[in-house]
Amino acid sequence: MKSSSRLVVTFWLALAATTSLTAPSRAGDATSARINELSRAGKIAEAIPLAKAQLDSLERKFGPNNRDVAAALNNLAQLYGSQGRDAEAEPMLKRALAILDKTSGLDSVDAAPMLNNLAALYQRQERFADAEPLFKRALSIREKSLPAGHPDLGQSLNNLATLYEKQGNHDQSEPLFKRALAIYEKVGGPEHPAVATLLNNIGQVDKVQGRYAEAEPLIKRSLAIREKVLGRDHADVARSLNNLADLYERQGRLEDAEPLYQRAVTIRQSALGPDHPDLAISSNNLASLYQSEGRTADALPIVEGTIANGRAQLRVALPVLYASKPQLLPAEKALDDALNVVQRGTQSSAASAVNKLAVRLAAGTDRLAQLVRRDQDLASETEMLDKSLLAAVSKDRTRRDPAAEQRSRQRLSAIATERAGLQKTFAGEFPDYAALSNPLPMTAKEIQALLSDNEAMVLFSVNEKDTYVFAITREGVDWKPIALGAEALSQKVAAFRRGLDINKANDGAGKNGLFDLALANELYTTLLGPVDTLVKDKRSLLVAPSGALTALPFHLLVTEKPSAAIPETFAGYRDAAWLLKRQAISVLPAASSLKASRLFARKEESTKPMTGFGDPLFNPLQGGAGDSRTTRQASRALVTSAYTDFWQGAGVDRMRLSSALPQLPDTADELNAVAKDLGVSDSDIHLGTDASETTVKRANLADYSIVYFATHGLVAGDVKGVAEPSLVLSIPKQPTDFDDGLLTSSEVAQLKLNADWVVLSACNTIAGDKPGAEALSGLARSFFYAGARALLVSHWSVDSEAATRLTTATFDRLKADPKLGRAEALRQAMLAYLNDTASPRNAYPAFWAPFALIGEGAVR
Incomplete structure (x- = not known):
């Protein structure tokens, strides 16, 4: 029984992996050929019913654990992936691999396409650590099983190279792309669709490194091949258009870029449908271009559309919304739309954990809360078991533990059954649970209602080229752009933290590496200065950072310009205008954490x-x-x-x-x-x-x-x-x-x-x-x-004596005044340490300021 692989070039986002459909050997050549033909033509909606029917037919004929069923599952999964339906595609690919593992093993060449396809799905989701071993395993199988010039080997080289390129590893990606290009040019000729993909990829490598003169002819040639071979309205043509337009935009050639972006949007709307992520990419790119040209009125309706379908990009939406107020959009609407995008786009893993806790708290009744916790625990266990099985399938059979893998699969099956039962219970007994488990982003007024008169909340969105700061109190709101992007902020935060190594703080004789007060003041002016008028008089400051700012101890910002960047002695740090002297500071994993801790407080x-x-x-x-x-x-x-x-x-x-x-x-x-x-x-x-x-x-x-x-x-x-x-x-x-x-x-x-x-x-x-x-x-x-509900955590390696002193003093203050609040008690303990003149080093921040209050810092 043989199965033939038929290459289908699918180019996800700006760079991605090629993926394969596999013809089931006993499914009928005509049906498989038609599915493949429609897929190559970008007619995914027409191909899916045929692929479903083929899968059903094979399952009825041969049972659920058959190699041809695995091939049909792979094909249907790839079609779903082409529509951006990864949630449906992923379990199909995993099932296909499990079938193949059981029937013929994952060391055969038949396994490579499925390993590639699952890896490509993870790559689209930026789960690079999950994708890499699968891509490598597929490449290893093909290197062992296929001749050096086989096109499937070229596909695997391209896939691994794409993964490296997405992570900025140009030195690793470029030689692999060029090897793959040589293979395809030899076996497919100069106008093969895969040649277009590789030309585009190599052009992308040149482009992102600023080698524009080398990139342009490669991307243009890719576009010409795709238009000739695939047709002018094919989705892959839109990819080349998008990439060429991006090249022109980087060169400041906005007039040349605009019609290309517009055409890419038109093609993707027709070929992929209104909800596809690739259409959102082109829409965001076009809106960003309009904004660069000062055409906010043209950019705004596009951005509003991406917000409505949850596809807005922070780098695009925030500048457009900020420029739209109040002439094109009421200030309140612009702010709420911006908060919507930020809350959806800056969800950290800690914030996700808080949201899961909030769902349990909001469940209210003991029974529902227990059921929700059980469902969440089962979901977490599923994720861990999935990772262990993925790690297994990326290894040679000699290094695997079949018994352990079988136990994992049996446990996954049991979990799936139990979770299905829980979903029925939620639907039958708790009909409001679905809305509860997917809370909407909060508006400014909703956040204001959660704040006390003495609190201010500051929310940050760190993007590639800029940052936005939002300040909210019960009385007012404000938001401003900051002209520093992710990389610049990361460098400044790293420099800020270099002065907080207690091993460098034995004495004040050497200034090398000590804490820089001038940088602390510069960061204060940059980050809080734009909204300081609104927040400076509040006793409590709630900070929801993102990106590199999650590693910034905000209480060590300095509100006034110091007389010296590094004082002559440690004692000189005592007089600095630390933000902590002005306000008690709590850190929130996200704005939604405030709702979790206050609206859904434990009863x-x-x-x-x-x-x-x-x-x-x-x-x-x-x-x-x-x-x-x-x-x-x-x-x-x-x-x-x-x-x-x-x-x-x-x-x-x-x-x-x-x-x-x-x-x-x-x-x-x-x-x-x-x-x-x-x-x-x-x-x-x-x-x-x-x-x-x-x-x-x-x-x-x-x-x-x-x-x-x-x-x-x-x-x-x-x-x-x-x-x-x-x-x-x-x-x-x-x-x-x-x-x-x-x-x-x-x-x-x-x-x-x-x-x-x-x-x-x-x-x-x-x-x-x-x-x-x-x-x-x-x-x-x-x-x-x-x-x-709240954590006391440390930002750096803690001196043990200092840790004991700070934590004990914090609880002493809470005992003396239970209404003080955790953040204020910690603030007073730190200030007492800072102001203790018994030792000069007591004034050095590495000793007195390691702790931060994460979560609810007030008395509720």
Whole structure:
């Protein structure tokens, strides 16, 4: 039984992977040929009914687990993908791969098209880490199975190159594109559609690197081939038009670019339909061009259309909406439309976790809330199992574990059945749940209603070329553009943070690398200056950052120009006009987080004040934690350069790692002091060997208002091979999957909390999952999902003595005035540390300012 692959060139977005339809060997050549012909002609709506009928016929004839059924699933999935219906395409491709894996294995050449197609889907969704191993596996299979000049090998080279190019890896992409071009020119001739795709791709590489003179003839030749071979109204022609117009726009040739963008819009409207993502790309490009020409009146209706269908791009919509007020659009409408786009376009993983918590809180009844949590947990488990299976199919068969994969598939099947039952329950018993689970973005008035008289909210949208700041109080609203884009802000935030390394702050003798007050003032003027009149007199400032700004400790902005960028001594930092001196600051993962914490606040209260975990035992061979009190000055972090010695094979050598972890005996003092303030029972404070994963996982954490961890924190990237951020607890003598000493973010997400506050008195707990990742993810995301309303987290490696002092002082102030609010209590604790003249270094921000309040900082 043979199946022949027939190449269909599909070019997603500006750059993407080519994808294949596969002819089922027993489906009838005429039907397969017709589906392929319609697909090549861009007549997807006509091809889909034929592909559905073919799939149904094959399933009836041969059963569900047949190779030809897999090929038919692949074909239908690709057609759905051509219409932007990835949610329907993805499960079909996974099922096709599972069938092929079971019947003939994934080492055969038949598997390569399906691996490519699933990878291409992930690439369209910018899930590059998921796509890369699949593309590589498909290329490896074809290199082993096909002659060097086979066109399918050229397809795989193009696919992997496209992935690299989308990530800006030009040195890796360009040689692969050129190898693929040579193959297609040899086997298909100079006018093959795949040649057009490769010419276009190489032109794109030249274009984005500013080599315009080299790029233009390549893209023009691609356009000419596509018009001749595919027809002037084919969707791939629109891709070449779009790319050539973009080249002209980069050169300032706006008059040349405009008709090309207009024609691309017309083609895509006709060929792909009104809701296709490719049409949205062309529409946004045309609107952006109009705005560049000062034609806001022409750009506005296009932008309003993209907002209506959820396809607006921040880089386009915000400038157009800002320029439209008030002549073309009422100021209130322009602001609400802008907030709509920002809330849809800047959804971080932490914000997503808060939204899931909000859905559970809004569910109200115990039964619905429990069902929602169960459905969300099952969805998270599905995602993890999917990732493990994807990792498996990208490996050689000799490196796979068939039994484990089968268990995963059986579990996925069971989850699908259970979730289907839950959806029926939601539809039957809770008809309002669908609207509840998909909340609409908030308007300015809705946000204002959630704020108190003493609060201001500042929301940022960081885009490629510019940034927008929105300020909202109960009395007024304002928004302004900032002439700094993502890359420039990222560089400034990185420079700002370089002065916050406590290892460089031993004394004030050397100024190299110390905190730059002038830069802190420059960032204040840039980011908050445009809206300062509205927000400066409010006692509480709520900040919803995006992009690089999630890594910026806003409380360390300086509101007045300093006399010196770096003071002569540490004590000189005490007089700086820190923003913290003016306002208490809370950080929100997103604007929607405010609604989650206030509109859907918990109705039930926790029954116990606090539970805490600290002073864990890192070396199980020691007699107990805290035997030596000589490490009170330890940082709650490790030194990155020392990690390479702690690995055996793919996993961490916890015994060697534990020997490098300094004990933290002062964390016991910290927890005991806070516990005394709050009247906490001794049995609720877990120290030494009792501060373990086992204790955490078996505790009824939902009973506690505060859940407190005082230990080392590891962020991914700190330790080679730690795939996710973790809190280090007592390391057992015999590690198990249940308790290996590292409470990872995925394990945190499985906890059941009902906490007003989770305190992570560790290092770097605000950081992203890996270098360059968004901050406020990882541990923060998982604790929000588990049920926390607010987190106390750290921006950098924390001095242990300072951490103890700051957290204890924060809770002292809350005990003295329970109505103070968490953000204000933290502010007062920081200021007290700053103003303590007992040591000059107390004034240095690396010591007194590591913590940030994420989430609800007020008393509600």
